[in-house]
Amino acid sequence: MELIIIKDKLREGLNIIERISSKSLTLPILNNVLxxxxxxxxxxxxxxxxxxxxxxxxxxxxxxxxxxxxxRLLSSFINLLPNKNIEFLVRSDVLFINCENYKTKIKGLSxxxxxxxxxINESDFIFIDSYLLCQxxxxxxxIAVPSTTRPEISGIYFxxxxxxxxxxxxxxxxxxxxxxxLKNTTSLKKDYSLIIPQKTTKEVINIFGEKTGDIKIYFSxxxxxxxxxxxxxxHPQIQLISRLIEGExxxxxxxxxxxxxTQLIMDKAEFLNQIKTASLFSGKVNEVKIKADPKNKExxxxxxxxxIGEYNSIIPAKIKGExxxxxxxxxxxxxxxxxxxxxxxxxxxxTNSGPGVLKPVGDDSFLYVVMPIxxx
Amino acid sequence: MELIIIKDKLREGLNIIERISSKSLTLPILNNVLxxxxxxxxxxxxxxxxxxxxxxxxxxxxxxxxxxxxxRLLSSFINLLPNKNIEFLVRSDVLFINCENYKTKIKGLSxxxxxxxxxINESDFIFIDSYLLCQxxxxxxxIAVPSTTRPEISGIYFxxxxxxxxxxxxxxxxxxxxxxxLKNTTSLKKDYSLIIPQKTTKEVINIFGEKTGDIKIYFSxxxxxxxxxxxxxxHPQIQLISRLIEGExxxxxxxxxxxxxTQLIMDKAEFLNQIKTASLFSGKVNEVKIKADPKNKExxxxxxxxxIGEYNSIIPAKIKGExxxxxxxxxxxxxxxxxxxxxxxxxxxxTNSGPGVLKPVGDDSFLYVVMPIxxx
Numbered sequence: 001m002e003l004i005i006i007k008d009k010l011r012e013g014l015n016i017i018e019r020i021s022s023k024s025l026t027l028p029i030l031n032n033v034l035x036x037x038x039x040x041x042x043x044x045x046x047x048x049x050x051x052x053x054x055x056x057x058x059x060x061x062x063x064x065x066x067x068x069x070x071x072r073l074l075s076s077f078i079n080l081l082p083n084k085n086i087e088f089l090v091r092s093d094v095l096f097i098n099c100e101n102y103k104t105k106i107k108g109l110s111x112x113x114x115x116x117x118x119x120i121n122e123s124d125f126i127f128i129d130s131y132l133l134c135q136x137x138x139x140x141x142x143i144a145v146p147s148t149t150r151p152e153i154s155g156i157y158f159x160x161x162x163x164x165x166x167x168x169x170x171x172x173x174x175x176x177x178x179x180x181x182l183k184n185t186t187s188l189k190k191d192y193s194l195i196i197p198q199k200t201t202k203e204v205i206n207i208f209g210e211k212t213g214d215i216k217i218y219f220s221x222x223x224x225x226x227x228x229x230x231x232x233x234x235h236p237q238i239q240l241i242s243r244l245i246e247g248e249x250x251x252x253x254x255x256x257x258x259x260x261x262t263q264l265i266m267d268k269a270e271f272l273n274q275i276k277t278a279s280l281f282s283g284k285v286n287e288v289k290i291k292a293d294p295k296n297k298e299x300x301x302x303x304x305x306x307x308i309g310e311y312n313s314i315i316p317a318k319i320k321g322e323x324x325x326x327x328x329x330x331x332x333x334x335x336x337x338x339x340x341x342x343x344x345x346x347x348x349x350x351t352n353s354g355p356g357v358l359k360p361v362g363d364d365s366f367l368y369v370v371m372p373i374x375x376x
Numbered sequence: 377m378e379l380i381i382i383k384d385k386l387r388e389g390l391n392i393i394e395r396i397s398s399k400s401l402t403l404p405i406l407n408n409v410l411x412x413x414x415x416x417x418x419x420x421x422x423x424x425x426x427x428x429x430x431x432x433x434x435x436x437x438x439x440x441x442x443x444x445x446x447x448r449l450l451s452s453f454i455n456l457l458p459n460k461n462i463e464f465l466v467r468s469d470v471l472f473i474n475c476e477n478y479k480t481k482i483k484g485l486s487x488x489x490x491x492x493x494x495x496i497n498e499s500d501f502i503f504i505d506s507y508l509l510c511q512x513x514x515x516x517x518x519i520a521v522p523s524t525t526r527p528e529i530s531g532i533y534f535x536x537x538x539x540x541x542x543x544x545x546x547x548x549x550x551x552x553x554x555x556x557x558l559k560n561t562t563s564l565k566k567d568y569s570l571i572i573p574q575k576t577t578k579e580v581i582n583i584f585g586e587k588t589g590d591i592k593i594y595f596s597x598x599x600x601x602x603x604x605x606x607x608x609x610x611h612p613q614i615q616l617i618s619r620l621i622e623g624e625x626x627x628x629x630x631x632x633x634x635x636x637x638t639q640l641i642m643d644k645a646e647f648l649n650q651i652k653t654a655s656l657f658s659g660k661v662n663e664v665k666i667k668a669d670p671k672n673k674e675x676x677x678x679x680x681x682x683x684i685g686e687y688n689s690i691i692p693a694k695i696k697g698e699x700x701x702x703x704x705x706x707x708x709x710x711x712x713x714x715x716x717x718x719x720x721x722x723x724x725x726x727t728n729s730g731p732g733v734l735k736p737v738g739d740d741s742f743l744y745v746v747m748p749i750x751x752x
Contacts, residue, residue: 073656073684080653094685102653106685277456277478280449308449309470309482 001035001065001090005042005057007083007099013044013055014075016207016238021071022048029068034114035088035095036066041235045117046071051200052117053207054239056230065090066111073106118241120218120225126160126186127214130228133180134209136167139339139366140176141201143169152247155195160219162188168252169198174332174370175252176339181365192219195249200224200242207240256369257357260348262292262321264299265361268345272337274313278303279330281311287373288330292349294319303330326352327373333358336368377411377441377466381418381433383459383475389420389431390451392583392614397447398424405444410490411464411471412442417611421493422447427576428493429583430615432606441466442487449482494617496594496601502536502562503590506604509556510585512543515715515742516552517577519545528623531571536595538564544628545574550708550746551628552715557741568595571625576600576618583616632745633733636724638668638700640675641737642693644721648713650689654679655706657687663749664706668725670695679706702728703749709734712744 017033024030034045042059045052067090074095078086081099089096090108097104140156147154150172159166165180204226208215211228218225222244230237278288283305291300299317304310326349337345342360349356358368393409400406410421418435421428443466450471454462457475465472466484473480516532523530526548533544541556580602584591587604594601598620606613654664659681667676675693680686702725713721718736725732734744 070684077653077656080649080656101690103688104657104685106657107683273456277453280453280456281480281482307483308446309480312479314477 001037001067001088002061002063003037003042003088004060004062004085005088007078007081007086009057010042010086011075011078013057014071014078017044017046017053017055018071018075019203019206020046020048020051020053024048029109029113030115031070031072032068032109032114033071033074034066034068034111036111037061037064039064045114047115047117049115050197050243051203052239052241053203054117054236054241056235056237058230067093067095067108068111068114069095069106069108077104077106118223120220120223120241122218122220124189124192125216125218126182126188127216128165128180128182130208130211130213130215133165133215134205136165136178136180137201138205138209139178140167140169141198141205143171143174143176143335144198145171146198151245152195152249155197155245156201157249157252158192158194158196160188160192160194160217162186162191168249170250170252173329174336174368175255176336176368177252177256177366179365193249194219194224195245195247196224197242197245200240203240207238255355256367257348257350257355259350260321260357261351261354262294262319262324262349264292264317264319264347264349265344266299266315266317266347268337268340268343270315271345271347272334274301274315275330275333275337277313278311279334281305281308282330283308285373286329286331287327288333289325289327290347290349291325292317292319293323294321295323321349322351324349324352326356328356328370329373332370336370339368340366377413377443377464378439379413379418379435379437379464380461381435381464383454383457383462385433386418386462387451387454389433390447390454393420393422393429393431394447394451395579395582396422396424396427396429400424405485405489406491407446407448408444408485408490409447409450410442410444410487412487413437413440415440421490423491423493425491426573426619427579428617429579430493430612430617432611432613434606443469443471443484444487444490445471445482445484453480453482494599496596496599496617498594498596500565500568501592501594502558502564503592504541504556504558506584506587506589506591509541509591510581512541512554512556513577514581514585515554516543516545517574517581519547519550519552519711520574521547522574527621528571528625531573531621532577533625533628534568534570534572536564536568536570536593538562538567544625546626546628549705550712550744551631552712552744553628553632553742555741569625570595570600571621571623572600573618573621576616579616583614631731632743633724633726633731635726636697636733637727637730638670638695638697638725640668640693640695640723640725641720642675642691642723644713644716644719646691647721647723648710650677650691651706651709651713653689654687655710657681657684658706659684661749662705662707663703664709665701665703666723666725667701668693668695669699670697671699697725698727700725700728702732704732704746705749708746712746715744716742 044055087098157168168177216227226240228238282303289302336358340360344361346359420431463474535542592603602616604614658679665678712734716736720737722735
């Protein structure tokens, strides 16, 4: 292999690629990036056997070839180089890099031993604005937690329909659901209901969150692929391919309350600050109490612990329905409040033992269900 | 106790105070801040038994008194309050805090059980610009490392003389020395040679680093005190008192080379970047080699490891003296280079086994001695 490439183009790809390369002790080649040429395209590829990534850059190829090189080392090294042309030269599994007065040789491993990153040949796909997708994903992706006993809820649930994408995530204490309406009806041949590993969704946000324009999503029974084109070409620049989590996502619609016994509408910043303050006094159980008294038009937050002391505050709110006193884990409330972007927030309660629901005011696309701490 | 105080004044003091409060399991009262009144001054005090701090704030005192309250809890709570007047009320070891619609009570411990923070009554002191002192301290304070076998070098050495302060720090692999010339001859009755715990120096930088004007330093045989006045009063605002480390600081002047066999002068940013890059290829021993060849006017940096590969680069430099090839730990070199602020840097070498010295160009007040890795 022999080629010339511009440093900044290479750096952009490598900085992403090195995130996917795993730190595998049993299979050291997974630490490496596969570098290969195809005419004037340089391809960088990495995989942790769950996620695979391909990244293409235009290069001046003098002689085709391929090699694998430790990702982090290469990325750190390229980051430190001046923004000039870089020369790559491969001789028997060693990569020689020259850039101005920097001369390096890095030992690689044979490209033949690198695992194959699967391709998706199915013809069903949709286009979606990458920023919108990532924003939506961001509002729920952090809720799931790793679970070996229930692997299906450790992933993020996606329902792709003709004109809507629904994204759901839960850790069994709380659940976030975000609906993303599509401007144009897609050409999907059927609905796709699938569970994507949480790590994949975080990489999608990381890689595509700042991109403009559409990404293309391809479906297959066991895999999903996100593709972004190289600007001003029809060639892809990035392909992220992930396995799906097998299993059935729980029928979560059942636990979303369809009505409420009490509804509160209040200023979001004030609610956030009061819950934060109350959390200081909540002790080890993380419990804060919310008391709504529609008769006296009072909504108060209370927390206490035997060792620390107690806290009590009153928030102005519009209150509808029955009086209620209910306890929540403040961390779960805070996560929900922080996800909501509107200046006013809705909290719907269902007696003192049913789940609470947080919603933005004026936006039906998001809801956050949180289980109360039952009175013992 | 009953008083009214402005939130922002209280917050500033508490944020510093909580850093000094230790996380002591054996003596829980050390987690607390001692709050006490003296006429219209509110005093906050904390200690970890090595460092003690006093902080005064003007308050509207209605009834005098004192109490101790968990520092972190109080600080976190005050941080979240709006910037309004805060009311403190103490009833039998409980602090009641009211601020707008926030009402809290926090359990405290009796002020009588709080350890006494020592006072310094000696009359010898100097005034020094707080920013200059902290800048100087900052250039060497990080070098020392905790040592139970040689506690004296785990601290920072200070030599206070009539018109100069010398600050030195070492970990036995490298040593930094900073001289601070005083504009005005001080009224010191004698020289003070003392070792200050590293933690104290870091708190001095943290507390006084952004202050304008002079701080006053008091000396006593076993303690040192840093004092900063309350703006527009003669009353102190902050007093930081620290024990000193007993023992004799090593006669480090002996290891500072008085001459050199080779001198290199080069661009600092370029040298820094090349050492960083070389470090990627240095393997587990952290070794980078520097080769100065005055005859061919070449100065090169080289590193290699059997697993990774190798790196070679050439830096333009002015070279004086003998050819030499010498190996250093790149971390020690980097720390020294990063401390130097001038755009050009001097490296003086003494054959391939003597210590190297880094210095800024055009500034005799700082030097950094670094031991080479001896050829095995």
